[in-house]
Structures are given as structure tokens and as C-alpha cells.
Amino acid sequence: MRSMIRPFVTAVLTLLTVAQPAFAGDRRAGGKLLLTTGVTSVEGAAGGGLATWAVIVGNETRDGIGGKAHATLVALPDFDLTSFGAAIGVNDRLELSYTRQRFDTRSAGATLGLGRGFTFGQDVFGAKLRMVGDAVWDQDSWLPQIAIGVQHKRANRGAVIRAIGGRHDRGTDFYLAATKVVLSRSLVLNATMRATKANQFGLLGFGGDRHDHYRPQVEGSAGMMLSRRLVVGVEGRSKPSNLGFAREQKAVDAFAAWAVARNVSLTAAYVDLGDIATVRRQRGAFLSLQGSF
DSSP states (O other), X not given: OHHHHHHHHHHHHHHHHHHGGGGOSOOOOOOOOTTTTOXXXXXXXXXXXXXXXXXXXXXXXXXXXXXXXXXXXXXXSSXXXXXXXXXXEETTTEEEEEEEEEEEOTTHHHHTTSOTTOEEEXXXXXXXXXXXOOTTTXXXXXXXXXXXXXXXXXXXXXXXXXXXXXXXXXXXXXXXXXXXXXXGGTEEEEEEEXXXXXXXXXXXXXXXXXXXXXXXXXXXXXXXXXXXTEEEEEEEEOOOOOOTTSOOOOEEEEEEEEEEETTEEEEEEEEEOOOBTTBOOOEEEEEEEEEEO
């Protein structure tokens, strides 16, 4: 457990050192525009369903502390992915998050030799620091909001991961994200570069018999605000293909995010995760409920 936490704590302390000036002064209540902090990614950070954005969780601005909790289901033809977690945003500068993921192989588990209903699990600890820019309020500049972040992941099936060619059951992703809300065009745009070794987001471990080194991957989102309460859009995310037994493919989705109330949002999407562990064409529904303050 100590070896799992140490990289995460080190990264958080580094971000806190850089962000220290932002915590000066009194904190007071503030508010952000609806849906401009995104929703919750599958790994728990603020963003789209697939992509991590540069925005910070919570409804509070730079003078307050906000947060959110989420529950997410990805229902595929042969698998189910569920996740739940929470995050806190400090002064619209620093985000800390935790998510627990559960991947149910259902009947495909028997076909893969794991047993019907075999499950993989993963804990994801995240930290994100806004470096420059403001995605919403800097409308007189094309400079996006830019953030750096880390996500330390620990999968729970080390023996199975090694049996299928995975090198590690834990790993850390690093990313740089840029997000811009163009109010005059009702657009939300994001691009993220991620350095990762993760197999299927880390659920099947990190590194493999084909590759065991960090490689850059791209995430992108584009959304249109149809109203102050409804955003629709598309996302894409590339993934490394480290395991020899199963080629990993990119993930894409088409989503709609609805602010049911100031503190509650619901996201629904059609998601295509490609082939997973030799099981082809995993396309289905993404549903996520989020509460924030």
C-alpha cells in the first residue's frame, strides 16, 4: 500500500508547492457558469466522459472550495464498467480526485478462461493544477486554460495481468490539457496530451510484451452549448497497444450533458471502445450522474 501511495503523494506535494500563492487571501462563495467545468471522466477528473480537461471541479471560483461526487456506468454488449468517486477543487487552481472502477466481464469471462462474472478493479488517485488562462472568463484572449496533471492507478488483478503479458499492476499517467469555452460561438473545445503505459485505461495493467515505455496519446473534445443547461458534443481518445494477445483501439463517443439543477448534472453518451481483450465491437451506453457544490 505504501508503494502505491508514495508516487501520488509526491506528485500532490509538488503541485501544492507550485500552487501555494493561489491559496492566499480569504475564501468566499462564488459561482461558475453551468457545465463549464465539464462532467466527470472515466478516471474521475473534471472533463468529458473520455477526455480529461484543464478545468477544475466544483462550482466555486478562485475564492472558494468546491467539489463533486459521481457514479458512472458504461454498459457494453459483453462487459460493464462502473465507477464512483469524488473530487475537490481548491480556489479554482488545484483538483484532487479519487475514483474506484469495476470492470465486469459477465459471460465473456468464461470465454476468456477467467470464469463467468470475473471482475477487474482499479483505484485512481488524481491531481491537477491549473497553470495559466481561464477557459471561460478570458473571452478577450484566445489563450486556453492550461493544466498539468497526474493520475496514479492501481489495478487489483496482478496475477492475471502478468499472465496476459502485462508488466505492472500499477502505473502513473501524466498529462497536459488545454480547454477553451468560446461563449460567442457557444463552443467548448479541449485537447489533451497524455503520457501513459495503461492497458484499457489501466484495468489490464501497464506496459506489456509488445511495449513497456511511456508513449504520448491524444484526447480531444468538442461540444456545443444548445442552452445554458444542455451541451452536446463528441470526443476521441487514443490508447497504446502494449499487449500482444489483443490489439487496443481508440475510444470515441457522442454525448449530451444536462444540468438538471445547479448542483446536479446527468450525462448520456453513445460510446465505442473498439475491441477489448479479443472481444470485438464494444459499443454501448455511457451514463453518469454527478452532484457538485
